[in-house]
Amino acid sequence: xxxxxxxxxxxxxxxxxxxxxxxxxxxxxxxxxxxxxxxxxxxxxxxxxxxxxxxxxxxxxxxxxxxxxxxxxxxxxxxxxxxxx
Amino acid sequence: xxxxxxxxxxxxxxxxxxxxxxxxxxxxxxxxxxxxxxxxxxxxxxxxxxxxxxxxxxxxxxxxxxxxxxxxxxxxxxxxxxxxxxxxxxxxxxxxxxxxxxxxxxxxxxxxxxxxxxxxxxxxxxxxxxxxxxxxxxxxxxxxxxxxxxxxxxxxxxxxxxxxxxxxxxxxxxxxxxxxxxxxxxxxxxxxxxxxxxxxxxxxxxxxxxxxxxxxxxxxxxxxxxxxxxxxxxxxxxxxxxxxxxxxxxxxxxxxxxxxxxxxxxxxxxxxxxxxxxxxxxxxxxxxxxxxxxxxxxxxxxxxxxxxxxxxxxxxxxxxxxxxxxxxxxxxxxxxxxxxxxxxxxxxxxxxxxxxxxxxxxxxxxxxxxxxxxxxxxxxxxxxxxxxxxxxxxxxxxxxxxxxxxxxxxxxxxxxxxxxxxxxxxxxxxxxxxxxxxxxxxxxxxxxxxxxxxxxxxxxxxxxxxxxxxxxxxxxxxxxxxxxxxxxxxxxxxxxxxxxxxxxxxxxxxxxxxxxxxxxxxxxxxxxxxxxxxxxxxxxxxxxxxxxxxxxxxxxxxxxxxxxxxxxxxxxxxxxxxxxxxxxxxxxxxxxxxxxxxxxxxxxxxxxxxxxxxxxxxxxxxxxxxxxxxxxxxxxxxxx
Numbered sequence: 161x162x163x164x165x166x167x168x169x170x171x172x173x174x175x176x177x178x179x180x181x182x183x184x185x186x187x188x189x190x191x192x193x194x195x196x197x198x199x200x201x202x203x204x205x206x207x208x209x210x211x212x213x214x215x216x217x218x219x220x221x222x223x224x225x226x227x228x229x230x231x232x233x234x235x236x237x238x239x240x241x242x243x244x245x
Numbered sequence: 246x247x248x249x250x251x252x253x254x255x256x257x258x259x260x261x262x263x264x265x266x267x268x269x270x271x272x273x274x275x276x277x278x279x280x281x282x283x284x285x286x287x288x289x290x291x292x293x294x295x296x297x298x299x300x301x302x303x304x305x306x307x308x309x310x311x312x313x314x315x316x317x318x319x320x321x322x323x324x325x326x327x328x329x330x331x332x333x334x335x336x337x338x339x340x341x342x343x344x345x346x347x348x349x350x351x352x353x354x355x356x357x358x359x360x361x362x363x364x365x366x367x368x369x370x371x372x373x374x375x376x377x378x379x380x381x382x383x384x385x386x387x388x389x390x391x392x393x394x395x396x397x398x399x400x401x402x403x404x405x406x407x408x409x410x411x412x413x414x415x416x417x418x419x420x421x422x423x424x425x426x427x428x429x430x431x432x433x434x435x436x437x438x439x440x441x442x443x444x445x446x447x448x449x450x451x452x453x454x455x456x457x458x459x460x461x462x463x464x465x466x467x468x469x470x471x472x473x474x475x476x477x478x479x480x481x482x483x484x485x486x487x488x489x490x491x492x493x494x495x496x497x498x499x500x501x502x503x504x505x506x507x508x509x510x511x512x513x514x515x516x517x518x519x520x521x522x523x524x525x526x527x528x529x530x531x532x533x534x535x536x537x538x539x540x541x542x543x544x545x546x547x548x549x550x551x552x553x554x555x556x557x558x559x560x561x562x563x564x565x566x567x568x569x570x571x572x573x574x575x576x577x578x579x580x581x582x583x584x585x586x587x588x589x590x591x592x593x594x595x596x597x598x599x600x601x602x603x604x605x606x607x608x609x610x611x612x613x614x615x616x617x618x619x620x621x622x623x624x625x626x627x628x629x630x631x632x633x634x635x636x637x638x639x640x641x642x643x644x645x646x647x648x649x650x651x652x653x654x655x656x657x658x659x660x661x662x663x664x665x666x667x668x669x670x671x672x673x674x675x676x677x678x679x680x681x682x683x684x685x686x687x688x689x690x691x692x693x694x695x696x697x698x699x700x701x702x703x704x705x706x707x708x709x710x711x712x713x714x715x716x717x718x719x720x721x722x723x724x725x726x727x728x729x730x731x732x733x734x735x736x737x738x739x740x741x742x743x744x745x746x747x748x749x750x751x752x753x754x755x756x757x758x759x760x761x762x763x764x765x766x767x768x769x770x771x772x773x774x775x776x777x778x779x780x781x782x783x784x785x786x787x788x789x790x791x792x793x794x795x796x797x798x799x800x801x802x803x804x805x806x807x808x809x810x811x812x813x814x815x816x817x818x819x820x821x822x823x824x825x826x827x828x829x830x831x832x833x834x835x836x837x838x839x840x841x842x843x844x845x846x847x848x849x850x851x852x853x854x855x856x857x858x859x860x861x862x863x864x865x866x867x868x869x870x871x872x873x874x875x876x877x878x879x880x881x882x883x884x885x
Binding site for chain 1: 313314315345349424425451452453454455456459463470474528529530531532533534535536538542544554556
């Protein structure tokens with residue numbers, strides 16, 4: 161059964177745990193700059209953008225670490241209304 | 246170096262000198278980081294008798310060692326100096342991204358000495374630090390300063406620690422703002438920064454935090470995360486943030502309503518409690534690495550404050566301005582919060598000062614002639630005007646900018662209404678209506694009257710019961726919670742009179758202060774899901790795996806105790822007297838005015854009994870509250 165990641169920025173709280181997890185997983189150190197996923201905050205609207213670099217290999221560790229479901233792993237055969245991106 | 250960046254920036258503004266302060270292994274092992282290192286440096290180097298606003302005061306920022314990693318809630322940095330409000334150890338803790346940036350720029354902290362001749366700011370970027378002119382920033386509020394610095398550096402990602410006009414004008418409870426919405430607020434550190442002619446410290450770090458034992462660290466992080474996520478406090482805190490407490494405070498009658506004249510306020514639940522959080526907010530905002538997101542993004546869509554959008558709806562301004570000043574609408578409170586952030590004012594002390602002035606107005610001690618306007622309870626426009634006078638030290642604002650304690654000495658007849666401990670205004674729950682570990686902390690806290698460094702990790706706010714007056718409080722949780730506490734078993738037996746039974750307030754106070762010292766010395770947050778779940782075992786695992794310096798749970802707990810003791814030694818060195826650790830007379834002599842706790846006062850003998858037990862639990866002299874020689878030797882502080 162295929163696993164896909166659903167991205168829902170409206171659930172993002174801006175904690176960057178995804179990016180920290182990415183960097184320790186792939187670079188053996190914590191460095192937000194090197195993460196393949198990045199959170200951009202908008203100071204005056206309280207929203208966050210979730211951006212993936214072209215270097216992302218799609219390991220989905222970031223989704224496993226996301227505490228809110230802004231990044232979520234689903235099985236594509238599941239009868240979910242959410243569409244993978 | 247693993248975990249740490251490896252050096253502390255040491256800047257003398259007088260000489261314009263920039264150097265490094267050694268971060269020896271002994272310092273790291275004994276004091277970890279954050280408040281620990283700040284306390285050690287300040288105790289050793291801040292001269293007794295010195296003026297907190299003089300050039301000899303030292304301002305230290307230390308980033309928590311876990312900051313920059315994914316350790317759950319590790320985002321916090323401690324700022325400390327001799328406090329212009331208390332004359333004692335001034336210290337404050339703040340999260341978000343500034344500390345992460347500083348560490349990734351190559352520094353575990355910054356020591357700022359001396360006073361610049363002209364306004365300056367410090368810019369730190371990837372291992373380089375510069376002192377730059379800031380005359381063009383002087384006079385700007387905090388928000389405009391951040392915007393200007395980001396534009397000038399052509400970099401929207403720099404984070405800034407800075408002061409607004411209140412810090413420039415040496416308001417004794419000025420905060421150091423941390424970006425737009427956070428702050429090192431308590432104890433007046435913004436005035437220290439202003440006294441140094443230092444407007445801002447902007448940081449940009451693109452470096453890495455290295456891990457000594459990756460697999461072990463990742464496992465410790467995951468266990469910490471699961472502990473926090475599975476805490477029964479997680480859901481409510483994530484949903485309501487600190488606004489969670491607003492209803493039980495009203496129900497017990499322990500609000501500081503109208504400057505501690507009313508323990509409960511009519512219409513509170515409908516106008517200012519957590520019931521309204523989701524009317525104004527649909528999402529939480531987190532610090533880095535935190536799943537709790539206790540802060541809320543607030544948008545006001547109608548009424549006179551329509552269009553206001555801000556990270557807010559936090560208990561501090563709501564209790565302070567909402568209850569203390571009886572301002573009965575949350576959008577107005579949010580607007581006052583914005584004003585405090587822009588001027589750079591500690592919202593707790595600022596609310597206490599406004600409430601104090603409102604009571605003086607109620608009692609005809611202050612008049613319209615004194616102020617230039619009327620100052621009735623609940624008048625938000627008057628509160629705006631008063632805070633404006635304070636931040637700019639104009640008119641009566643010049644006296645009120647000194648804080649409640651000093652202002653009461655200068656306004657005839659004001660002293661009975663001045664609520665402070667050691668010069669710092671405690672402005673949250675009323676200890677007369679609820680006696681607990683938390684309220685004992687108002688007088689044991691090394692930074693003065695404040696609620697954030699002594700807190701029972703398993704306090705149940707629904708209940709209000711002291712089986713042994715002044716000595717115990719009820720536990721009131723399932724036994725499983727007792728069993729799961731990350732606390733040494735022998736300590737559990739001492740603190741809980743019976744398994745899962747009554748809590749010994751004095752011993753719990755010591756435990757919580759040592760534990761909170763550890764959070765503030767590692768960068769963890771003190772919010773209840775953490776306070777309840779993360780103890781010396783998890784901290785030992787996180788610290789050891791990250792740094793490669795192995796500390797057992799016992800050793801790390803000892804660090805927490807050592808750090809608390811060094812802060813106390815600082816206070817004694819700088820003139821704290823035993824009698825200072827006491828509540829203001831109002832709490833003994835005047836009953837709560839209204840609500841369920843109506844008529845309740847504190848009992849001097851009861852308080853003294855509990856405080857003596859606390860000193861005994863600490864191994865301090867039970868009369869003077871000074872650490873004994875034996876205790877200092879036990880902590881490796883015999884040379885102090």
